[in-house]
Amino acid sequence: MKIAVLSGKGGTGKTTVSASLAASIGHCQYIDCDVEEPNGALFLNPQITDASPVNVLVPYVDEQRCDGCGACAKACRFNAIAVVKGKVLIFPEVCHHCGACVIACPKDAITEVEREIGVVEADSESSFLQGRLNIGEPITIPIIHQLKRLTRDDVPVVMDCSPGASCTVVQTIDGCDYCILVTEPTPFGLHDLKIAVSLVRKMDIPFGVVINKAMPEDQSIQTYCKQESIVVLMEIPYMREIAESYSNGMLPVQMNEDLRNRFVQLYDSIKEGAAS
Amino acid sequence: MKQIVFISGKGGTGKSTVVASLSLLVQNKIMADCDVDAPNLHLLLDGKRLCEDDYYGAEQAVVDTEACISCGNCIEVCRFDAISEDIEIQTMKCEGCGACVLACPVDAISMTDVKTGQTYVDDTQRGTFSHALLDIGAEGSGRLVTEVKENLFGFLNGEEWAIVDGSPGIGCSVIASITGADAVVVVCEPTKSGQSDMERVLSVARHFGIPAYVCINKYDLNLRMTAGIDHFCEKNGVPVVGKICFEPEIVKALQKLQTPMEAGIKNVEREIERLWSSLKSELAAKR
Amino acid sequence: MKIAVSAKGNTMESDMDQRFGRAASFIIVDAQTMEYEAIDNTSAASSGGAGISAAQLVAEKDAEAVITGNVGPNAMNVLKAANIAIYKGAAVSVKENVEQFNKGTLEKIQTNVPAHFGMGGKE
Numbered sequence: 001m002k003i004a005v006l007s008g009k010g011g012t013g014k015t016t017v018s019a020s021l022a023a024s025i026g027h028c029q030y031i032d033c034d035v036e037e038p039n040g041a042l043f044l045n046p047q048i049t050d051a052s053p054v055n056v057l058v059p060y061v062d063e064q065r066c067d068g069c070g071a072c073a074k075a076c077r078f079n080a081i082a083v084v085k086g087k088v089l090i091f092p093e094v095c096h097h098c099g100a101c102v103i104a105c106p107k108d109a110i111t112e113v114e115r116e117i118g119v120v121e122a123d124s125e126s127s128f129l130q131g132r133l134n135i136g137e138p139i140t141i142p143i144i145h146q147l148k149r150l151t152r153d154d155v156p157v158v159m160d161c162s163p164g165a166s167c168t169v170v171q172t173i174d175g176c177d178y179c180i181l182v183t184e185p186t187p188f189g190l191h192d193l194k195i196a197v198s199l200v201r202k203m204d205i206p207f208g209v210v211i212n213k214a215m216p217e218d219q220s221i222q223t224y225c226k227q228e229s230i231v232v233l234m235e236i237p238y239m240r241e242i243a244e245s246y247s248n249g250m251l252p253v254q255m256n257e258d259l260r261n262r263f264v265q266l267y268d269s270i271k272e273g274a275a276s
Numbered sequence: 277m278k279q280i281v282f283i284s285g286k287g288g289t290g291k292s293t294v295v296a297s298l299s300l301l302v303q304n305k306i307m308a309d310c311d312v313d314a315p316n317l318h319l320l321l322d323g324k325r326l327c328e329d330d331y332y333g334a335e336q337a338v339v340d341t342e343a344c345i346s347c348g349n350c351i352e353v354c355r356f357d358a359i360s361e362d363i364e365i366q367t368m369k370c371e372g373c374g375a376c377v378l379a380c381p382v383d384a385i386s387m388t389d390v391k392t393g394q395t396y397v398d399d400t401q402r403g404t405f406s407h408a409l410l411d412i413g414a415e416g417s418g419r420l421v422t423e424v425k426e427n428l429f430g431f432l433n434g435e436e437w438a439i440v441d442g443s444p445g446i447g448c449s450v451i452a453s454i455t456g457a458d459a460v461v462v463v464c465e466p467t468k469s470g471q472s473d474m475e476r477v478l479s480v481a482r483h484f485g486i487p488a489y490v491c492i493n494k495y496d497l498n499l500r501m502t503a504g505i506d507h508f509c510e511k512n513g514v515p516v517v518g519k520i521c522f523e524p525e526i527v528k529a530l531q532k533l534q535t536p537m538e539a540g541i542k543n544v545e546r547e548i549e550r551l552w553s554s555l556k557s558e559l560a561a562k563r
Numbered sequence: 564m565k566i567a568v569s570a571k572g573n574t575m576e577s578d579m580d581q582r583f584g585r586a587a588s589f590i591i592v593d594a595q596t597m598e599y600e601a602i603d604n605t606s607a608a609s610s611g612g613a614g615i616s617a618a619q620l621v622a623e624k625d626a627e628a629v630i631t632g633n634v635g636p637n638a639m640n641v642l643k644a645a646n647i648a649i650y651k652g653a654a655v656s657v658k659e660n661v662e663q664f665n666k667g668t669l670e671k672i673q674t675n676v677p678a679h680f681g682m683g684g685k686e
Contacts, residue, residue, distance in 0.1 A: 009314055012287075037476060042468045042469055085622065085645050089644055099353065100373050103378040163313075163445070165313055202413055
């Protein structure tokens, strides 16, 4: 069973929830798909034994064959190739690795070479995976795809998404069996939760909500979920001790047995829900 | 005009709250929310809508089913798995690269512009404010961020400051947000993930040659970690321009859509004032 | 000698546009005769890489120099490859900028502003 944890708004506790869930299930695979700012490792402390570069293909022009016709520049919809005065200039960070230039070249002068944009790291059993984007690189998707290719099917899988609802999140949750949406009881939290709900509904993935830093005085999330017939899977109360231990890299389930049991129950209820 | 962009690396550190507070404090300015994915600043900034536009930020392939001869060349060249066996374009996967257009022997595929978001410019009582919302699951957040800034500068009328609320992360949205900035302020929190993410986003600012400053929000949540961040910043020549305390009253204020200033949280108000004057001194010293 | 000036409008009286990649148009001026041609900057609508595309546009018109406000690193590379010199213009009309160029009072732009990124776009 593949469970993705997303949030809409950043800082609601996505990684806290995903890492807590993984720690509580025990025998599972945790995949940190927040490749811009991966944090799962800070809490789960895996022993990373394997690191593989994530490469993308960018064009390389054989100057002997090239006659400066400019067909490649015209074909590229991302302006990653410029041809001026017969010279070909390539802008690899802008390249979308689509191969249109290769197809367009009438002289077969373009081949493709690999360029590294990030890395995928794993522990020895592949029970912990994380992707990390290189600084200055704009595009994350190829790393997400590489992580997805390493998904196991013999154990439950928990995927931590990046914040927001952009194409990175879309690619991460695509193919998952269930989505946990983590939110907080603030107007920002509710606003962004609605965005995340629209996304999982558009992608037709079953989902439920976890309310983190819950406060009895604010029931705005609960009210919204009731109106929309969305199941509230769990409420984690706001507690300064949780915030403080989190700041030191400790998960709430590591200091609170009751919470740990609740996360186990959360997983069981998701499994049963999926089965019904 | 000086453009200051507030970023964080990690989400939820309080960027939007700080920017909204500055909107009350700083005169003679324009503002933008470059978190087009999950924008929040507009919830705190009320204003009169000056313009609202559809944004066409991507292209998608469209197949002319009558002309199509089902040869499958397009499926072969598509690297994004965006064409089904029945030669149907999977819109959520199509990158708009046009490889299929080139590969089609009968010119049955063309490209069409696709709406990816909505842009807005408001006249708040605190200055012109540009923001946008990316359509659900759409691509091209970076491009939409660029558009938000272009729209903002279109309304520039001699203001001294452009205060920009950025997005979490380090990818295309953040890069687009910090482009052209005179300075970035990283709003971080004294947590393990907060520091880790702050370091990564500072590297991005350095990569693009933009002066960076740090503001530690909720600093008294963990004084040891705050000291660690202070130390890191000192070692790396990054001035810490502000420290804001961990104040549960802020959450209560936000729930009423009020900034700490409006809610009368005096200690936080003073700390934000100090942040701004510190930042101004640093920028003046740089010149 | 032909000069391309980034502009907000289509005549010599139009203000210079500070932006290169997303300028509204380019006025291609013969510096000696002051005859000119206005071309719409089709790159301005680009989702990304507007500067790269604008630089090619200007090169295709055989401009030998560009007068503008800011140029991103990628656009700069394209202009350099095309041996097009880049000059820093002032916030005055296209005509006044060309006059200043002829007098030799405009400075060359050697360094560029940081990259202007759209998703997959750089100016």
